[in-house]
Amino acid sequence: MSLTRRKTMSNAIGMAFAALTSTVITLPAMAQSTTQTLSSESVIETIKQDGVIRIGLSIFTPWSMRDVNGELIGFELDVGRELAKDMGVDVEFVPTAWDGIIPQLVAGNFDVIISGMSITPARNLTVNFTQPYAFSGLTILANTAMTEGFTLEDYNSPDVTFAARRGGTPATTIAQLFPEAQLLLFDEDGAATQEVLNGNAHANMQAEPTPSIEVRRYPDKLSIPFDQTFLATGEGFALRKGDGDALNFFNNWIAVKQASGWLKERNDYWFKGNNWEDQVNQ
Secondary structure (H helix, E strand, O other), X not given: OOHHHHHHHHHHHHHHHHHHHHHHHHHXXXXXXXXXXXXXXXXXXXXXXXXXXXXXXXXXXXXXXXXXXXXXXXXXXXXXXXXXXXXXXXXXXXXXXXXHHHHHHHOOOOOEEOOOOEOOHHHHOOOEXXXXXXXXXXXXXXXXXXXXXXXXXXXXXXXXXXXXXXXXXXXXXXXXXXXXXXXXXXOOHHHHHHHHHHOOOOEEEEEOOHHHHHHHHOOOOEEOOOOOOXXXXXXXXXEOOOOHHHHHHHHHHHHHHHHHOHHHHHHHHHHOOOOOHHHEOO
């Protein structure tokens, strides 16, 4: 092999090695740059920059409700305020009709939904969910006089009317379990309960402790006819898709608050007791 040819091959090998070395060095740099870009686009960074977290929620007892002075109180309010405190930011709650709360999140009108939203595959097609931060099931709340002697099967009849909050899990569950029954839809759980109380609907379904609270309030008119819980699934924070940084942060926050017992203590206060009832209009 001539000297000239050896020099040519040596130069080619050197160039190839340099290119390979450059690629090996560039790939980690590119990965780091991509990670930094995704992190900077996270809603967590927006919250930190603005100094406020905006939380979408709907009004339903005892998750979120108005006290006698019109101020928001409830389990979700405690969760949202604790989350904001740990993030070192202020909190803004955005009350929103339930049937529009996911579209409002997707549109960017708030940063996250913390509103007792059950984790379902249908919702998961549009939003991402954190791990559950609470668990609840649904029970039937009935007008006692209208449903006396009813079996569970009797509720699945065209002669029976249910009332429920529009867009909520109870409405979907009622339609699945009692497809023959009539279903009246309202913007708030309170309006649905009022229909049962007034005798315009036989029953509704809600997450505890609301049915038990209503029975204690109107023992002569309302009852829980079955010792049975339906659809005991978990509730999670809902956030916009594609934000892994926010999902990681919220999941870790929930895990810490579960491990410390804080979430259980707040859940027990709002869902297993009634010491807060004198704070709201009866």
